[in-house]
Amino acid sequence: MRLVVVIATFGRKEQLARLLDHLERQERLPDEVIVSVPDETHVQLHETDRFPVSLVLGRSGLCAQRNQALEQASGRFDVVTFFDDDFIPQDDYLRLLEQAFQEHQDWAVVMGHVVKDGARTAGLRFEEGLQILAAERAQPPVELKITDHIGAYGCNMSIRAKLIGELRFDERLVLYGWQEDIDFTSQLRRFGRVVGLSTLRGVHLGLKAGRVSGERFGYSQIVNPIYLIRKGTVPASFALRLVIRNIGANILxxxxxxxxxDRRGRLRGNLTALAHVMMGRIEPEYIQSIAPSEAK
Known part of the structure; x- marks a missing residue:
């Protein structure tokens, strides 16, 4: 199988360089890595003879950057793997991933298990992520557990390329996106299973640099799930739980x-979004009208 790793990144060129270095340790190397950035100021050129690295320049925003990478990859690979620039995969990740797709032809999307997610905390340093993975390797092998999901967690998700066709990430989910991964991969369930594997391990550092502000994110926490309900790609039961949980957490x-x-910024964004929803205004792109501030 031919496997490409896609990394969409913004404002994290040092982190990107470290991830590319780390990917050289994969037991099964990627056949190519495609890095998608708005312009060359967001990337530190990386030289390796272990796999080719290609650069895609163009529109900014997670969905737009991933779409540009998909155009670059179209027709050339069997598996497309998306890694966030702050996701560190275990060294056997791509080998086990390829094996999974070869052995299960009915699987459309595969995601791994996040051993520790810095997005839920203050974030992790790269060195901390490596230490966590080293501790994992010292433990007995993990028992394989297969879990079906509505959609995949975008920090590490892989898709059988022939099923993508003309499907693209929804660019109305601008900037950081949020729930763009669920929207995209849930549409592939009509072709096969969307599964999570316990044996695919990695650490998500959850870096805060390059993310949107608290108020912008708070707006997306409400409007994006409502938008996806109306679009028909996410069940209302799933999306409304997200909305209620986010509002509750931000209030408390x-x-x-x-x-x-930035809980107060997120709450302001929540309230603005709720007012818009009550008026029938479902516009994920409105966050571009909210003044940017420090991202948290």
Missing amino acids: RSIWPEPYV
Whole structure:
């Protein structure tokens, strides 16, 4: 099988360079890595003789950048793997992934298990991620568990390329996207299973640099799920749980917010979004009208 790794990145060129270095340790090397960035200021050129690295320049925003990479990859690969620039895969990740797709022709999308997710905390340093993976390797092998999902977690997800066709990420989910991964991969369930594998291991650092502001993110927390319900790609039961959980967390924690989360900004975004929804205004791209501030 031919396997490409796609990395869409923005404002994290040092992190990107470290990830590319780390990918050289894969037991099964990628046949190519495609890096998608708005322009060359977001990337530090990387030289390796272990796999080719190609650069795609163009529109900014996670969905737009991933779409540009898909155009570059079209027709050339059997598996397309998306890694966030702050996801660190275990060294056997791509080998086990290829094996999984070869042995299960009814699988459309495969995602791995995030051993530790810094997106839920203040974030992790690269060195911490490597230490966590080293500790994992010292443990007995993990028992394989296969779990079906509505959609995949975008920090590490892989798709059988022939099923993608003309499907693309929804560019109305602008900037950071949020739920763009579920929207995209849930549409592939009509072709096969969307599964998570316990044996595919990695650490998501959850870096805060390059993300949108608290108020913008808070707006997306409400409007994006509602938009996807109307679009028909996400069940209302799934999306409304997200909305309720996010509003509840932001209300409760805005009293004593975590230092690494702008809870009050998120709550302001939530309230603006709720007002828009009540008026029938479902516009994910509205976040571009919200003044940017420090991202948390």
